[in-house]
Amino acid sequence: MGMVNTLVITGYGTNSHLETAHAARLAGADRADVVHFSDIVAAKVRLADYHFLVFPGGFLDGDDLGAAQAAVMRWRYLKDAQGVPLLQSLRDFLDQGKLILGICNGFQLLVKLGVLPALGGVRFERQVSLGHNDSARYEDRWVHLLPNAKSPCVFTKDMPLLSMPVRHGEGKLVPRDEECLRRLVSENLIALQYADPETKQPTQEYPLNPNGAALAIAGLTDPTGRVLGLMPHPEAFHHVTNHPAWTRGELDPPGTLLFVNAVRYLRGQQ
Template sequence: MPQQIKAIVITGNGTNCEMEMAHACRLAGFDEVDIVHISELLCGTKRLDDYHFLNLPGGFLDGDDLGSAKAGANRILHAAVAGSEELLFDQFARFIAAGKLILGVCNGFQLLVKLGMLHGLDGIYDRQTATLTFNDSGRFEDRWVHLRANAASPCIFTRGLQGIYLPVRHGEGKFIPRDAGILQRLHRQNLIALQYSDGEYREATMDYPGNPNGAVDAVAGICNETGRIFGLMPHPEAYHHRTNHPRWTREELPEEGMGLALFRNAAVFLRSESL
């Protein structure tokens, strides 16, 4: 009997991609997919422990008013779960320790980075070692980009991918590591799972608009050392069907959108694990 796999998609306080994120999880084969308002976690009526795959979708947590996802990160770090002794962060830590999967997209990626949860270098999950900040253009932009996958990355989500074409829709997507040492480690450990690239997914690019935000070393998505936590600025859930592709009326495309591959990889992985 294969493992029953459950996905949770967190929403509330300005998150806005929860519908398509849940849709992508369903198409990828998750047995249960719940869109859960963060107030349900804080009230204790829902718990992360009951799920295997945590989705942090795009949006504008608290309007990104203090910098992208900053106020959202503050909430997860400091808000208590009603009727218990724990903070919401404790549930996140337990989820990670259990080896479950986390995917943060756009604002969800920003949230992971601002929490410090993503890098998880040396097993520390609450210290920020990099950031995502204002695009070099100073503008929010919606445009499709090519992303080169790193075949050597431990990332569960990008397994088997050579490259992927997805939309970015952000004003604060420029990846900056704290220092050269961090960047070296990310490279050395192949934690940079996706980079903005040329149209053939061969070379990472620093040229606008292929690299839409000026991200250092064209970083578009990174994972932690276990490959089970992954964040990326582009939106895989926005390309779930060929009609999402900007040129579907002029190109022969497979029925399924490329973005679903990330969710399928998550489902396949979780089915094979007993968590």
């Protein structure tokens, strides 16, 4: 059985990197390294040495220019110390069949960089974005998530209704146009939706849907199913005591199940 090495990117405002690495270790990853973005630029660390890349949550660059926008510019235009464009390293990582997870600010980065949803297999072209919540305020609350059983996403395969916290001010998914939204549905690239726990159906009702996202979209995958971006924080629910209702015996499945599926998939590929 081969190694599963996880790389968690930190720096410039990221603040959920340690919990994210911990979640990967709990899921069975052999290594979960937290690496500053500048070490990738300096070529001290190579994406090629890892199998699972995670962009965790935080407030990259203070959300100046829009959430994750400045970070997108770094990934799009910088080269590492060996002269290799970072975008090429990311493209190679994807082409090698590896996994990428973007959580909250990481999801914002993936959609604005065009890694998600990659409709038609077109990468690095922005097709959707994430805008300000309809409530016009920062939302910090627990939500329920309905996985799409028809989605190719390896992270959400066979998942039940999930419960996780959100903490964001720009989480409303906005498609480029109606055709884009239609294709997200028809191609099953909607991996997770905000749901009503009573009906177990997607909802636009606030605060069950904390931001007003189109079609209650909380997470997207790409056509390969090997990339997932979501606004809620699975790494923040890695133990039963993280859940606000655990003392009442309300034991929802932990968010780390997404990481478990990722590690299981990678081991199967090896």
